[in-house]
Each structure stands twice: as C-alpha cells, then as structure tokens.
Amino acid sequence: MWTREDTGFQWPWLVVALAAAVVVLLVVWLALWRGRRPAAGSASYVAHAGRLRALPRYRTLVRRQVALGACLTLAALVAASGAIVVAGRVQERQTLVQSDRTRDIVLCLDASGSMAEVDRQVLREFRTIVDGLQGERVGLTIWSGAAITIFPLTDDYQYVVDQLYEAEKAFRDGTVISDDYAVFTAGTVVDWDIQSQLGDGLASCVQRFDRRDEDRTRAIVLASDNEPVGTGIYSVPEAAQYAADENVVVHGIAAPRTADRPPAVREFRSAMARTGGTFSLLGDDSSAGAVVRAIDSLEATPIDRPPVVQVFDRPRLGTTLAGIGLAGLALVWAVQGGLALRDRRGGAR
C-alpha cells in the first residue's frame, strides 16, 4: 500500500532565485519606466497636446488602458509564477511500507459432522479478525477423510470474508443433514471407513503453504475432535513432525466433547506442543473468546524491510498556473486588439 508522504520542490533554491529575479526585474523596469525621458532623436514634437488630455474620450481610453494593463500584468505574473513552480519541480514522495506482518494462516477445519458447531464459531470469529488484517494471507481447507481447499492463501480480504461467510452458513445448523453442509463438504469423504483423520488433515494443510522460499510466519488453526475413523496415511505425531519440519506452527482447538476422551486430548496437545503451537479445549459453553485468543496468539513475526520510496514529478500545479496565465494574456491581448480595431474603424455605431 503506497502512502503519500510529502509534496515539495526538488530545487527550492531555484524557486527562490527565480522569484527574486522576477522581483528585481520588476523593480528595475519600474525604476527605468519612472525615470524615462522621451528620446528626442526619433520622436516628433507636438505642441498643445494638453488639449487632448482634456477630452472625455482620452480619459475613457486611459482608464481602459490602465485596466487592460493591470489585467496583463496580473496574467503575466500568474504565468511567471506557474513557470517558476514548474522550474522548481514539484515532487511527491510516496513510500511503500511493506507488510511487516507476513503471516500465512490456513484454517484447517475438521469437516466431520461432530465438528460443525465448533467450525461455525471458529469461522465467525475468524471473519471478524480478517477485517483487521494487513499483509497476512488466509486460506481455508476442510478435511475429513481427504482434504479439500475451499480457497488458497490470499490477501483478497473481501473474497476471504465472502468465503468465510459461505462456509459459516454451511455449518450453521450444526447438523450434517442440511444440503448446504452436504454440498460444502462434498469430497472430504472418499471412503466412509476413513473419516476425520487428524494426521492426514494436518499434513494436507501443511502442504497448502506456498512461497516456501520466502521468510514468512506460517500457522495453522486446526480445529478437530481427534476422533478418527479408520486408519490414515499420517498418524498425528507424524503429521505434527512434518509441520514442525516445515516450520509451521499449529494451534489446536479441540471440540468440547474431546474432553471425554483424555488420550485423544493428550495426543492432540502433545502434537501441538511439538510444532510450538498452543492447544485449547473449548468448554461446553463454546466461548468465542477462546477461539479469538487462540487466533490472536498466533505470533506475527515482523519482518524488517526498508520501505520502498518512489518520487513522482507533479507538474500539474505549475503547468495549470502557467496555462491560466498564458490564456489570460491571450485573452487580454485579443480584447485589446478587438477594441483597438473597433476604435480605429470609427466606433461610430
């Protein structure tokens, strides 16, 4: 995101020098004009011209000339100031502060029917969090027997919010019988004997990270109840080890009912600990705060990069001023010429 910093002259001294030059020229010209004596050489003498000055038409013409002269002077000054501004090179400096929080977060949701309520809460909380994100990328993957990507890592937050809303709608009923749910989770179950594989799901989510060469903080918010059906490819510790190898921090959120099965909780907690992530067990009240805290606890490692600075010439002010001045000059000249022509032709009307 480019931010405008300041607008100023590149050569302020030139502006000052030119303005001073204009003032000096004006003063010199005025002094010469004041002190001028008509050179007798080329001029003819005329006597009793004072009578001319007494004529009403003379006074009208002089008044008109003074007005036109004032307009001309004004226009010339405007044009000159425009030229000076252009000469000073107005520049705008823009800086790009690169996103210092380069987190990639993959929402990794267990799409098995028992997790619908937990998923809904996680999604809703996440939707509010997305609004405040800057620079992070968010992706959503759901899994049961197999993992499918709802949307890959992206920082198009509008799209993210829309998709999260869709997902939330699918999990809204908290049951597995709604059409929305069936459509949304279609493809997550390949074999009904193999479902809710935490290890496979985690491993799939780890694989969703791209830009491996970049130094980014990668995190997974993993929601599950660790109640697998059948045997998957990865066991939970293996998947956790894989995540740790890939430097992915996995934060686990366990469904309330998981507490009924202490070995599952232990396995889940230890896996999370292996990746350096947190583990939280949602209480029966399913407090949203726990989800928020869990997500907020995802550490954003700031990356210290120098801001990118770009400088643009902004000649519009100067050219506009000069244009207005020149147009004014042309206009006054045209008016003057028109009036002179009319008067010369007789103005008899």
Add this chain to the structure above:
Amino acid sequence: MTAHLTRIRSRLAIHAHRKVRGLLEGEYAAIHAGRGIDFNDLREYVRGDDVKDIDWKASARSRQLLVKRYVAERKHTVLLCVSTGRSMAAMNDAAVAKRELAVTVAGVMGHLAVQHGDLVALVHGNAESCHSERPGGGDLHLERLLGSAYDAIRPDGPPGDLATLLRHVVRTVRRRTILVVVTDETALADDAIALLRRLTVQHEVLFVTLGDLDPTLPAVADRRLVDIDAGSEVPGWLRRDERLRREYAALVDDEAQKLRRRLDQLGIAQEMVRDHDDAITAVFRLLERHRHARRR
C-alpha cells in the same frame, strides 16, 4: 546665409505662376493708410489695388487699367512679431515644422516690404525674454532677421507667452508700424486681448496663427510623438482612436473659431496658416481682409 529668403522667393515665384502676379504687391501697397502725393509712375492695375488709384484717363488712352504710383512720403516699417516659445519648435503637420512655417510667413511679409522699399524690424520672445531687432531694409537684413527668429525657437526653450511679447512691443516700439504677429496661441488671455486692443490704436495689426500637428493624424500614427509642453510622450495606443480624433478635431475647430471671433471683435485681421503653400495665400487674404476691415 540667404537660405530662408531664397526659399521664400522661390515659393513666391511658384505662386506667381499661378496667375496672381503682382497680387500680393497690390494688396501690400493698399494697407498703407497714408500715401505719398508725389506721383511716380503708372503701372498696370492688379486686383487688390485701390480703385481710387486708377488713372482713368491714362487707362482710357492705353485701353488697359492703369494705376498711379506715388513715391511714399516716408518709409513704412513692418514689424515682425514672432512668438518663440518652445511650442513653436513642434510640428505643424506631418511634414512641416512650425518654425519653418513661421519664418515663411514672416519672410513673405518681409519680402513684400523690402520689395516695396519699406523697413523691416523684428521682435521675438517668449515667457522669459524678448529681443528686438532694429528696423532695416534690404534682403540681407531680412535674412538676418529671419535667421535670428528661426534660431530663437528651440525645443528646450522656455514656453511661449504672447502677452509678454506684446507688452514688450508696447513698451519699446514708438513708431507706427505694420505689426505682423506670428504665434501659435490657441486661445487669447484677457491681458493679451487688452494689449492687442492697445496695439491696434498705434499699429496696423495683422495676426497669423499657426496650427498644430493633430496627434491622432493617421499619417503620424507610427511615429513617436513627444508633447513638447509637458516633455512626455503622447502614447501611441490612443492616437488611432477614431472617436478621439473626431473629438479633438471638434475641439480644435471650436478654439479656432473662438479665437477668430475674439480678433474680429478687436478688428484685427487673422489668418490660420496650415502649410507652406497656404502661407502665401494666407498672407494675401490677410492683407485683403485687413484692407476691407479698415474701410468699414
């Protein structure tokens, strides 16, 4: 040395070819109030000669009108009174300077006088100083007078003042003269009028006014014009204005008429001279008008 007079003579010669030979001379002779009684000779009548001078018997014999010429009982003096204010150094029109024209007018009058054997004197002056030249005869004297009048008119001189000049004439000139006032005044002040009234008693006063260059004239629109009175330039941008030209022409006409009426009231013949050719005709008309005015 005789530059001014030569030029005037050649102009007169050109003028004479226009079938008015002798005309001026006749007019000039007629302005003298007193004529000598000693008969000199006869010459052919020219228009402008006094009808009283026609020798009817001689005319009948020679089948052409002859007039008697008398030896003047004394020499008359033509006093050229030239205003030499700085405004006289200005232009009269697009081509002719006013001082050239002033010298031409004075020269024509002087030349007539010299031809007639009369004396010519000169008074010239401005607001600051007045100078008199003694009366004298002959071309050389006239040329000197014209030269000094010409040289006295300078663009950097003092402004003109007719009243001062006339006062000088009143104070210094005792004899009766034919006073030819050459000036460029556009209006007469009260003191000048009083002085003129005083002068008409003593002199035959002829009044020649020189016109001024109209700054709005198209012929000079591209030239720089300097107002000689104020020392400032007359801006070029207003000199092309048609309405200003008309207003100015009306003003000038109005002033000229007022001046003429004023002088008519004083019984002074006045002529406005506009260019060199006009100068000779103007002098002729001036003499004629003066004669008629006096007869009345």
